[in-house]
Amino acid sequence: MTSAPEPAAPGPARLAYLGPEGTFTHAAALALGERGTPEPLATVTEVYDAVASGFASTGVVAIESSVEGYVVPSLDAIVAARDVVAVDEVALDISFDAFTHPDATELTEVCAHPHGLAQCAAWIAERGLKPVPASSNAAACRDVEPHQVALGPSLCGDLYGLRTLATAVQDFAGGRTRFLALTRRDVAQAELAAARGAGAVGSWRTMLAITPHVTGPGVLARITAAFGERGVNMSSLITRPLKAQEGTYVFVVTLDGAPWEPHVRTLLEQLLEAGDSLKTLGVFPDRTSSDAVFDDSRVPVASVQRGASPDEAARGLLW
């Protein structure tokens, strides 16, 4: 792969994703099929390089799981990318099937990515299988041995000619992973301008990296207060340490709105004026549902609520 930008090859557009074939990222790439023909690459870095160089018009990477949180290497890659931003997102239900080799013997081991092993821990423990980490769930399925169970997306069964031992073996139903569609920054500028002109997108979400230059107490309060003053809602915020700089952070924020909307633009100008460095990491149509219903039974056990007795409060809060 060359590092200098070069035009996309003629013919159908390429959609680069983190392979091998059969990953959940492959399933996300198929869901974004109108953007190009899926092509597996070996590393997140290669996906970013393919987009930056024009080898692929679009890249697909996982960014956040409802069970495991942000995919940190992927988050760090988009924060560090010079020429690549997100222009769309797709969320998939994450469901694991358990597969075996066509010539299976006695089953003693279970193979999957460490995240897959964690998400199916109860099913694994029940069967007394020894967990064996793999570089991806798809690799686990592709390379499954006769004494192993492999865990992966349902598309792995046909793809690798495996037997399906059980379906939906994850501990929690309803886990979802969010994937980003990446393009070159200049392509994104043109695509977003066209979408604004067409007026077809009702509401947007923006992913933003804020690097404060003055660190220490009060930085986070100043930034969140600025969002409050301008009426811009954050749907997610994560602090990431700057590499090898203990005590200094970049804040990665997902906000409701687009950078060109007046209240968002005013907020960004205010943060720049305060001395922060800013970088828009992505702008995409808002596809989140706003009908989440709160389920009391999900509150962490031993939490304290209004009306707790003094003893309960002292025990729960350690005050």
Added chain:
Amino acid sequence: MTSAPEPAAPGPARLAYLGPEGTFTHAAALALGERGTPEPLATVTEVYDAVASGFASTGVVAIESSVEGYVVPSLDAIVAARDVVAVDEVALDISFDAFTHPDATELTEVCAHPHGLAQCAAWIAERGLKPVPASSNAAACRDVEPHQVALGPSLCGDLYGLRTLATAVQDFAGGRTRFLALTRRDVAQAELAAARGAGAVGSWRTMLAITPHVTGPGVLARITAAFGERGVNMSSLITRPLKAQEGTYVFVVTLDGAPWEPHVRTLLEQLLEAGDSLKTLGVFPDRTSSDAVFDDSRVPVASVQRGASPDEAARGLLW
């Protein structure tokens, strides 16, 4: 391991940590040696169970890395724990050495935990070694084969009788991991009361789980505004989805102060009054240095700063 609480065994106190021997967590346990004799256990769950049951007086788990962010399974475990809280923390420099088998042959593979492989990616790429994931760096060192390089903490060399091929092979110098010392909640209440009485701790940090019952726009702004009003500084905030509940979150906050200090207590009362569920996850002496100096060269490339030209700003911010 029994699940019912039972008193600690007579003799020296046990300090349970996530094994096997030779992990960075083992090194952290040795650094907390005055709390007991290190004893390796197989899973984070077993460490929590050992502390909850009284089998061990203290547990040690990794919680946050300056390179990889929060250790999500560990974070979820402390959020979910009924009877276990943190009472101390220790931060270690993370440096990887490269080891080989005493009877090494031609070296074609490199074995480590996926996080270890990620942190040494440049060194691995330079040597053209094939990455092989392991369940831990210590397991990689213990089980290294003659054609493999294993990456791990320096204590693995002596522990497993290996040759040291190279030292400090990580991409970024200065990576640090933070570990928590865990005790039973009732033991923590007594230990903290004694420490307050003795007055030996100058300043504290508190780790808190806040579960808002009303979700949607403005929740994060309301909570951070409450911190601002009461003058309580957050040094870290992360949003974690409630299991299998898309759109609902628990906020895990680290704040400067102790829950019994009047301004912190007033803040907690205000959040309870607003209907949030709260749970103190840990209270520990503040050992962070406040002399972090900001290094401009660490700002993410392509960020926009005050004074940028209109074109630079449009490109960087997509507005």
